[in-house]
Amino acid sequence: MSQISISHLSFNYESSYENIFEDVSFTIDSNWKLGFIGRNGRGKTTFLKLLMGLYDYAGVIAASVDFEYFPFAIQDPSQLTQTIVDAIYDDYPLWELQRELSLLNLDPELLERPFETLSRGEQTKVLLAVLFLKPNQFLLIDEPTNHLDLEGRQIVSAYLNKKQGFILVSHDRTFLDNCVDHVLSINKMNIDIQKGNYSTWLFNKQRQDQFELNQNKKLKQEIGQLKTAAKRTENWSNAVEKSKNGQRVSGLRPDRGHIGHQSAKMMKRSKSLEKRQQISVESKEKLLKNIDWADALQIRPRSYQKNRLISANNLSLYYGDQPILENLSFEINQGDRIAIVGPNGSGKSSLLKLLLGEPIRYSGSLELGSQLQLSQIPQDTDLLTGDLRDFSHGERIDESRFKTILRKLGFNREQFEKSLGSFSEGQKKKVYLARSLCQSAHLYLWDEPLNYIDVLSRIQIEELLLQTPPTMIFVEHDRSFIDHVATKIIEL
Structure with missing residues (x-):
């Protein structure tokens, strides 16, 4: 077992003003079965390509294993499937390839068919079989389920469950639950790694989100109280300030120095409360940094005239x-x-x-x-x-x-x-x-x-x-x- 270390990784595309990754650090064991999840567009595929060395980046990626990316690019799908396999990797005993195909419920005879005549699901399975023939590789498997039907997903998830040493990008929750033992998630504000499958990760996230929402509710109440107190103090300060120019009482002129001093004290108190209010607002914003589904979607179905x-x-x-x-x-x-x-x-x-x-x-x-x-x-x-x-x-x-x-x-x-x-x-x-x-x-x-x-x-x-x-x-x-x-x- 070895480790893959990511230290202070930062990256952005030239066409973008914002970093996709900024000062990211974490460590992966090379024998993990790692599920990789996060919102579309947050950089999952980009991260895999960074591991492959396809982009320039700031920071350090250190690993004692080689990375292999899936899916492979197929240049000429009219060629025989066997030819496609050999072009990807040809240093293997034939029996090992046949074993992998059997584990994926594929007939070895399809190696003699043109690759383009295979269904999209069969193509995916063949390429996965080749992927696991290569030794000393940490495998980067990017959304293998998109062309698999229900039965195909069950077969491939059972196949991956018997393997180790990969990052799997998938959005199918049942699929992930069946074949991963760690989860790497790209959140709104950070990257997090947890031990367990998808269901474990979701339970922990929902619990953390609920905690943050409860804390946010308390902070909103506190902010409301601070606003009221600050406004009240400001009103007192303004009233005292106006009294400096008020009428004489019993022939006496108001003590403007004393009143001004009182006004300044109240204004200072008002500013202090305002500062506390701002700190609470900032705390609230930081607290809710990783909540992804605070706002519910809506749909407007129409009722039909008949059942x-x-x-x-x-x-x-x-x-x-x-x-x-x-x-x-x-x-x-x-x-x-x-x-x-x-x-x-x-x-x-x-x-x-x-x-x-x-x-x-x-x-x-x-x-x-x-x-x-x-x-x-x-x-x-x-x-x-x-x-x-x-x-x-x-x-x-x-x-x-x-x-x-x-x-x-x-x-x-x-x-x-x-x-x-x-x-x-x-x-x-x-x-x-x-x-x-x-x-x-x-x-x-x-x-x-x-x-x-x-x-x-x-x-x-x-x-x-x-x-x-x-x-x-x-x-x-x-x-x-x-x-x-x-x-x-x-x-x-």
């Missing part, structure tokens, strides 16, 4: 002449939150596209309520262009409300000035999420809404959907989200 919104009977979808799914029957009634689950390629996204009115060939019956108002989150974010103002105006949503939602989801104000093309994948997904939350709809159709979205935002979204439940149908691979939110499940 039933959609009805399907013996529905089959086709890609050309090939059926994608067959003989599916279901109903969507007001208040339903329906999760569509199934392996990749089973027709989940195609079903949502059909409900949205896209030209998908089908047979059977499908009845949609008249004048049904829909709101969607697409799976693909590649079409985002321009900036947030252009986007909100083009979508005819309230710009102020739209940006307020993004602020609650962890955006900083500097992000509002950037082009959408420069956003991370998680930030792009949040743009579509915020758009949907701005739209008042009868039915919300969300296709993998949590892809790339950080765990803290997932908790916010869950709480929103449970407190103000809309009628919705969604595709998602996050087991924790499905268990908490779904009222019904359609399994393909």
Whole structure:
């Protein structure tokens, strides 16, 4: 076992005025299974690339192991999978590769297929198998779950649970719980390491947040009392000062020297109270430095004129002449939150596209309520262009409300000035999420809404959907989200 030491690390991009990391120091053991979490845009992938030596930085990163980053860049996916594997690392016994593939429930015969013919989940598993063939490596695994279905996530988390010596960036809470023994979190104001899995970290964070909120409530009361006392003293001081120029009493002129002295004492007391008040305000600001979800999200679902919104009977979808799914029957009634689950390629996204009115060939019956108002989150974010103002105006949503939602989801104000093309994948997904939350709809159709979205935002979204439940149908691979939110499940 060896240690990876980070000392006084500071870094910022040339295009940014703010440091992403500033004077950060901590130590990692090289045999840890380390989960890495934090809001989108806080620098998780940047930190991994700093470990790889891809950026210049201030400070020291010291390690006696080499770092290997996942996912690998594949130059020519038309090549055989075996050729892709050998290009990444070729110094291994074949039986070791076959063992790793077997642990990931993959048939070794797929090595003889072109890499591009493998599903995205199969590609992810093959590249993970290669990753763990390399000796004396500390592995930097960046969001491996994005292209894995529920079964694939279970297989990969069980696989990683048997390994050690890695940092894993993932936003899937169940996945993290199954395969990490430490958590590294990038918070609003610091970086923290805790022993345990994600659930342990969340319990400790919620307890600390609640403590800070309770202390903040006390401080607010104290500040209110200080304001009242300071204002009262200021009023006394002003009244005494005015009396210096008052009328004579019984022919006597007021003692302006004495009154001025009293006025100065009261003014000094007022300034002292004001200073105490300011110190309390500063204490409050420091106390709440790491609370990430103080403000709740909001949604405005519309009530439909009838209880039933959609009805399907013996529905089959086709890609050309090939059926994608067959003989599916279901109903969507007001208040339903329906999760569509199934392996990749089973027709989940195609079903949502059909409900949205896209030209998908089908047979059977499908009845949609008249004048049904829909709101969607697409799976693909590649079409985002321009900036947030252009986007909100083009979508005819309230710009102020739209940006307020993004602020609650962890955006900083500097992000509002950037082009959408420069956003991370998680930030792009949040743009579509915020758009949907701005739209008042009868039915919300969300296709993998949590892809790339950080765990803290997932908790916010869950709480929103449970407190103000809309009628919705969604595709998602996050087991924790499905268990908490779904009222019904359609399994393909």
